[in-house]
Amino acid sequence: MGRKVLLFLIVGILSAWYLYTPLPANTEQPWAVMCLEACLKTINNVMQLVELLGISHFMTGVNFLISFVETSPTSDENLTVVDTTFHNIPVRVYIPKQKTKTLRRGIFFIHGGGWCLASAQFYGYDLLSRRTAHRLDAVVISTNYRLAPKHHFPIQFEDVYNALKWFLRQAVLQEYGVDPKRIGVSGDSSGGNLAAAVVQQLQCDQDVKVKVKVQALIYPVLQALDFDLPSYRENAHSPILSKELALRYISEYFTTDRSLEKAMANNQHIPVHSAHLFQFVNWSSLLPEHFRKGHVYKKPTFGSSALANKYPGFLDVRAAPLLANDTQLRGLPKTYVLTCEYDVLRDDGVMYVTRLQNARVLVTHHHIEDGFHGLISIGLKVGARMENQYINWLSDNL
Numbered sequence: 001m002g003r004k005v006l007l008f009l010i011v012g013i014l015s016a017w018y019l020y021t022p023l024p025a026n027t028e029q030p031w032a033v034m035c036l037e038a039c040l041k042t043i044n045n046v047m048q049l050v051e052l053l054g055i056s057h058f059m060t061g062v063n064f065l066i067s068f069v070e071t072s073p074t075s076d077e078n079l080t081v082v083d084t085t086f087h088n089i090p091v092r093v094y095i096p097k098q099k100t101k102t103l104r105r106g107i108f109f110i111h112g113g114g115w116c117l118a119s120a121q122f123y124g125y126d127l128l129s130r131r132t133a134h135r136l137d138a139v140v141i142s143t144n145y146r147l148a149p150k151h152h153f154p155i156q157f158e159d160v161y162n163a164l165k166w167f168l169r170q171a172v173l174q175e176y177g178v179d180p181k182r183i184g185v186s187g188d189s190s191g192g193n194l195a196a197a198v199v200q201q202l203q204c205d206q207d208v209k210v211k212v213k214v215q216a217l218i219y220p221v222l223q224a225l226d227f228d229l230p231s232y233r234e235n236a237h238s239p240i241l242s243k244e245l246a247l248r249y250i251s252e253y254f255t256t257d258r259s260l261e262k263a264m265a266n267n268q269h270i271p272v273h274s275a276h277l278f279q280f281v282n283w284s285s286l287l288p289e290h291f292r293k294g295h296v297y298k299k300p301t302f303g304s305s306a307l308a309n310k311y312p313g314f315l316d317v318r319a320a321p322l323l324a325n326d327t328q329l330r331g332l333p334k335t336y337v338l339t340c341e342y343d344v345l346r347d348d349g350v351m352y353v354t355r356l357q358n359a360r361v362l363v364t365h366h367h368i369e370d371g372f373h374g375l376i377s378i379g380l381k382v383g384a385r386m387e388n389q390y391i392n393w394l395s396d397n398l
């Protein structure tokens with residue numbers, strides 16, 4: 001009897017210790033966040049074990065689980081929803097059913113998931129696209145793209161870019177009744193990275209006649225140069241996306257070779273001959289006082305050039321939109337950036353806001369003081385607030 005009680009106590013204490021996540025005092029629905037984090041932690045740990053046993057790559061394992069919460073294209077009373085392809089890239093299209101005499105706004109949405117996970121079909125993204133299409137009476141194109149670990153940069157970028165260029169053709173816009181003067185590109189997390197990157201690329205593409213009116217970046221990843229930003233220091237162990245997990249995703253965009261991830265963790269992945277790039281992500285000058293929070297800027301550290309020679313992608317502006325110079329940023333469309341306080345990626349977004357403002361681009365910055373990464377389509381109240389702010393901004397600016 002005594003032994004059973006002891007065992008029960010030990011198991012109880014261990015699971016409480018495992019499931020308990022310290023949260024900031026201003027967290028809304030702390031129990032829900034803790035449960036979500038406990039779920040994610042369990043999935044991650046199980047998949048790390050699966051990977052350790054050589055059964056499958058970590059990301060492949062997680063994506064297998066995500067495939068159970070994918071939806072089929074289901075039309076409802078207000079929207080026609082279809083899966084189709086744009087230039088051989090699978091996309092899901094949401095078209096309002098209500099008759100209209102005028103052309104509609106068009107939104108090209110790019111899902112997140114660290115370039116490794118999820119799809120336009122994922123339950124949360126499907127819901128977000130439905131609500132966006134319905135509330136804005138807009139045509140929403142939610143694109144897929146090939147994922148890591150099977151595919152690495154620039155495949156993800158190119159898939160998205162090809163699908164977007166296909167959408168921007170006169171004949172396609174006409175087919176969907178989209179106004180070429182009212183097109184927005186948006187995305188969250190790694191989708192925000194791809195959104196910022198393709199919008200930059202469009203600017204200098206002579207083939208594309210239609211220009212996008214706005215871009216909306218939801219807690220985007222915008223650089224792979226400096227992982228010692230105040231937001232990385234403060235949120236290394238924040239729920240949903242720890243620094244360790246962020247680096248796993250970011251390095252996986254470029255290679256499955258884990259030595260890049262290790263070098264990134266020590267901030268020693270940049271060769272000294274790329275030192276000039278640090279000016280574009282220099283947080284001591286690009287973060288407003290409020291976001292510097294008394295952190296002390298450390299001079300960049302450098303590593304050998306071997307990694308950059310093998311995987312030059314992480315120094316490529318198409319993977320790291322913050323690396324564009326001011327001339328390249330000038331003329332970008334009106335921009336919305338949403339950042340969260342408890343997010344390693346916070347300073348990526350804040351620095352891009354400063355860089356765009358310096359280049360005289362119109363920018364709206366919404367900072368969610370009690371926000372965590374990745375919650376926009378998850379069903380928590382804080383995510384609903386993010387979604388409202390994002391859709392309201394599109395409603396006013398697109």
Ligand SMILES: *[C@@H]1O[C@H](CO)[C@@H](O)[C@H](O)[C@H]1NC(C)=O
Pocket residue numbers: 076077078134
């Ligand atoms: C369709 O639109 C109406 C009016 O906005 C709304 O009340 C209803 O809930 C919508 N239906 C769905 C399935 O979203």
Ligand SMILES: *[C@@H]1O[C@H](CO)[C@@H](O)[C@H](O)[C@H]1NC(C)=O
Pocket residue numbers: 278279282284285300
């Ligand atoms: C970053 O900016 C600070 C000024 O705020 C400057 O002293 C420092 O040299 C800069 N570092 C780099 C690498 O650009």
Ligand SMILES: *[C@@H]1O[C@H](CO)[C@@H](O)[C@H](O)[C@H]1NC(C)=O
Pocket residue numbers: 325326327328
């Ligand atoms: C900015 O980058 C573009 C493209 O790499 C280059 O052609 C241009 O010279 C750069 N401008 C400045 C001011 O460095």
